[in-house]
Amino acid sequence: MSCFERKNKTVSFTKMSGQGNTFIVINDMFGTGNTYWPDLAALWCRSDEAIGADGLLVLEHSLVADFKMKIFNSDGSEAEMCGNGARCAARFAYEQGIAPPHMTMETMAGPIESFVTDGSVSVKLTDAPLPGDSLSVNVEGRGHLLYSIDSGVPHAVTFKDCVGEMSSQDIVNIGRLIRFHPVFKPAGTNVDFVEVVGPQVIRVRTYERGVESETKACGTGAVAAAIISHLRTHVGTPPIAVQMPGGILTVDFRKNGSLVKDIWLSGEVKSIYSGVL
Numbered sequence: 001m002s003c004f005e006r007k008n009k010t011v012s013f014t015k016m017s018g019q020g021n022t023f024i025v026i027n028d029m030f031g032t033g034n035t036y037w038p039d040l041a042a043l044w045c046r047s048d049e050a051i052g053a054d055g056l057l058v059l060e061h062s063l064v065a066d067f068k069m070k071i072f073n074s075d076g077s078e079a080e081m082c083g084n085g086a087r088c089a090a091r092f093a094y095e096q097g098i099a100p101p102h103m104t105m106e107t108m109a110g111p112i113e114s115f116v117t118d119g120s121v122s123v124k125l126t127d128a129p130l131p132g133d134s135l136s137v138n139v140e141g142r143g144h145l146l147y148s149i150d151s152g153v154p155h156a157v158t159f160k161d162c163v164g165e166m167s168s169q170d171i172v173n174i175g176r177l178i179r180f181h182p183v184f185k186p187a188g189t190n191v192d193f194v195e196v197v198g199p200q201v202i203r204v205r206t207y208e209r210g211v212e213s214e215t216k217a218c219g220t221g222a223v224a225a226a227i228i229s230h231l232r233t234h235v236g237t238p239p240i241a242v243q244m245p246g247g248i249l250t251v252d253f254r255k256n257g258s259l260v261k262d263i264w265l266s267g268e269v270k271s272i273y274s275g276v277l
Helices: 003-008 037-044 083-095 168-179 219-232
Strands: 012-018 021-027 055-060 067-073 102-107 110-116 121-125 135-139 142-150 154-159 190-198 201-208 213-215 240-244 247-256 259-267 270-276
Touching: 012 083, 021 083, 037 055, 037 067, 055 083, 067 083, 083 102, 083 110, 083 121, 083 219, 083 259, 083 270, 121 219, 135 168, 142 168, 142 219, 154 168, 154 219, 168 190, 168 201, 168 213, 190 219, 201 219, 219 240, 219 247, 219 259
Parallel strands: 021 055, 067 102, 154 190, 201 240
Antiparallel strands: 012 021, 012 270, 055 067, 102 110, 110 121, 121 259, 135 142, 142 154, 190 201, 201 213, 240 247, 247 259
16 A cells, blocks of 8 residues: 555546547645655556556646646656646646636646647647757667757657658667667657658657657657757648647647747547546
């Protein structure tokens, strides 16, 4: 029995999905005083013996927004930001009566604005600095040209042909080596494999830091890939449709000097089921 269970007996949760990116979402607006979220995230996110998810989202009281969102990866590490997590948190907050359809949430990456509609959830991410020059890293004897960008969390974008035909093992093997490459120390990076499909359409697969595997969708990865594709390829102007294994996300933004501003991430969010732990 965990320390949380001994102290508080039970906790209600909802499992949610943003284009296949899954989260355990908990309403802690009244404050349980629990300090074991990292351990519980690692326990509950295991698919073999527990609920199974890519991360744990905890909604808490905020003095500057409708609520504060804490994000814990499936390995227990805390993340600054998660695009699909923010979209799931927004839908959950609206359905729980925590926030109105147009809301603001507090995150470690800054305040995040969101709109909830019947068909989708949109979140406005914090401004991103324009990326610098590309860099080449050597992985297993092969050079990979990477573009680094912080879309709330660090991402390294690399363009590949036939991304959809890459095996899951290739995504994991190459992604892990890039994620832990010395050039990205000490924090490491998420890794996005990108293919330009056509005008305003890209295909993306992401190796997520903290999950340490490929996920079916990654919101900040979709944003990073869309921005880099716009800047470095002929994909065209935003909005850009991002095809991921779990579904399609839409990314809109504009350049303003040295920043990328008005970054909006939109897509479907589903509540899978609710329960009590």
